Amino acid sequence: MAVALILVLIVAGSVLFHLLSPWWWTPIASNWGYIDDTITITFWITGIVFAAVVLFMAYCIYRFRHQPGRRAVYEPESRKLEWWLTIVTGLGVAAMLAPGLFVWHQFIAVPKDATEFEVVGQQWLWNFRLPGKDGRLGAVDTRHVSADNPLGLDPDDPNAHDDLVIEGGDLHLEIGKPVKLLLRSIDVLHDFYVPEFRAKMDMVPGMVTYVWFTPIRTGTFEIFCAELCGVGHADMRGRVVVDTEQNYQAWLREQKTFRHMSARAGARIDASEDAGKESKTE
């Protein structure tokens, strides 16, 4: 029977495509191997269910297709069968949900030793900020944003003065060190997404979101903006470079502080009265 056969071929084709085709996720570069494992479990369970349902249907179509004299069996319901199926389905769902929730908990619980970096999105580029020598990120507010202060650091906050500001450049991270990225946007929604890290989170103007991970292999990885942010959405790319400790330190020494940038722009943030007023009334 053609129809039954085609259904069997659809199952076989899907399974073969899944197993043999070269299109698969990119090699992981963060600690989120657990996420890959959960996806693998889910693929197995759902794949089995899909094959079972479609093959059973193919069998029915073959076995019970209309032939002269055939009569269907009249059987309105079968309590027992329906309960069995419900229970088995419930177990399958639990087998996916339990590991899922477990890993979700890890995904949102940031380890204490994670270093905080900031990622700031704007149409259509990526900026970054690292805490300076004091190890703390200074206060920010979108109202402070101006040409010489693209990220809106608060000039009145002493913690902000030694922050390292990277405008449109690459972000470097050190291999093996957990990071907590604080995500912020100064205009519209964006989304920080690096396929190799498996991590992703929206950046929302007016609030700070976060994502954390530990890079586990060196290399250059591309940041894709994954939330529609206007015509430049697909062009909004950035780079994360995962370095060895040595290279990371070398890179770090080259970065400019907020004080340095402002001084170059002629603003005196130490006598911050005027600067603060200026950006407020702007």
Add this chain to the structure above:
Amino acid sequence: MVPSGAVEGVLPGTAEGVPPAEADDLELYHPKSWVTKYVFSQDAKVIAIQYAGTALAIGFVALVLSWLMRLQLGFPGVFAFIDAATYYQFITMHGMIMVIYLLTALFLGGFGNYLIPLMIGARDMVFPYVNMLSYWVYLLAVLVLVASFFMPGGPTGAGWTLYPPQAILSGTPGGQEWGIILMLVSLILFIIGFTMGGLNYVVTVLQARTRGMTLMRMPLTVWGIFTATVLALLAFPALFVGAVMLLFDRVLNTSFFMPALVEMGQRLNYDGGSPILFQHLFWFFGHPEVYIVALPAFGIVSDLISTHARRNIFGYRMMVWAIVAIGALSFIVWAHHMYVSGMHPWFGFFFATTTLIIAIPTAIKVYNWILTLWRGDIHLTIPMLFAIAFIVTFVNGGLTGLFLGNAVVDVPLSDTMFVVAHFHMVMGVAPIFVIFGAIYHWYPKITGRMLDETMGKIHFWITFIGAYAIFFPMHYVGLMGVPRRYYELGETVSNLHSSDALNAFITVAALTVGAAQILFLFNLFWSLSRGRQVGGNPWRATTLEWQTPETPPRHGNWGKELPVVYRWAYDYNVPGADQDFVPQNQPTITRAA
């Protein structure tokens, strides 16, 4: 003794006896001219065809847009007239038209209007005049939407989710021009029009069922459409307020959804609003919307399978229960669209759990469909073929929903082409298959003629295999990490360009499927005059719409007397009966000689 209806005591609503009429028969408005009969008609069947015709026409626009989008994705840079701005306008209009103006309007306004009165044995909807208005407001909404193609700046390119702030800013096509305004106005009109129709469908089902048509004897088609309408009446208000507030933010400079922000170096005059609030409003509507489309499809496909497999639907009560349970649960899962939106991460536990629970009643429906095929007498008619194709694609798309519903698995997949593949399978392709099946099934009732079978078969096979070939491989493009709503991958240090060949293949498949739809349209018109004439009940079905005195049914549906219902809708192959079906309005079963 031959059971009357079904196994006594096992099935509800099969008790003997029919209650006396509680209300007098309805006196209908009688059209006096051609205009009141066919244009400003109050006959639900005419309104149904107006709804369906308009929905299919605007749906065709969305289909053409999908070809253009696929051309760009399959062969980037080859088609110079598609730039980033137009690409985003195409996806936005395509998505919105497909979901709202095609699927919602066709299932509820089209099939709802045609089938509810006929299937429950009523003469018409209970408020025919409001029903007529509903269509005209819908048409106005469509016209406003179409107008945005012709205004300066073109239609909005904000994505069908219309997320602020970008939706109303200048970085998005139509954001500071007419596009977004017309889109919001059109949605507001659509909801007004829908509410008029929706109240009608609900009241009609509750109040105008004929004698003997208890709720638990209703065909599942009516259950599906009825529950979906209730959902829509509860969900659309969220979109309505969201749209009004966004419109205010855009034209009156309020800040419901707009925080302080700096756009291209300019500090804008907004402060204190919450973009995430809009997302909650949108998805409080948007998730039930999936079921507004899915539940009528569930109902209709149940009836198609039962009729063409000549077997009672398996587990009718469980099916009704599942429809109602899915409808109720659909209101507490909305934030699974927002795992990576920046909402409080603890919500993830709650919404992942509710989302995976909803899989259970959904799975029960699938089991009962295939158990209806089991030990049936399966006629591989075109409606049956589409029903089978529905099960394949729905199961496929439903299962990938378990990936995206499970918060942490959603993290890498969210906003990639995996999501696009998933929702096309489950709420694009699967319901469209039901629509096709339903059109092939009810066309003879509407016109008195069958759609041409050869054209139907060609249409079916290309559409089924083609659609699967489009959307199954697309999951893997997303799994690799290609984000959705990407005009092009451009230069990249990632290895994502290795998906290029697959994308070209998908585009070829999409264009082939598109061509097959032209054959379908041709068939619709060709068979109007050339189709085989087949009489009032060609499928030998049990439900009331096949028992009308005339085909096509006249205004008022029934002759002098309303039908009286004696049994449920699924008496196929009742043991001992002389025919393999017993219509719902047949009092006793005639035994085989």
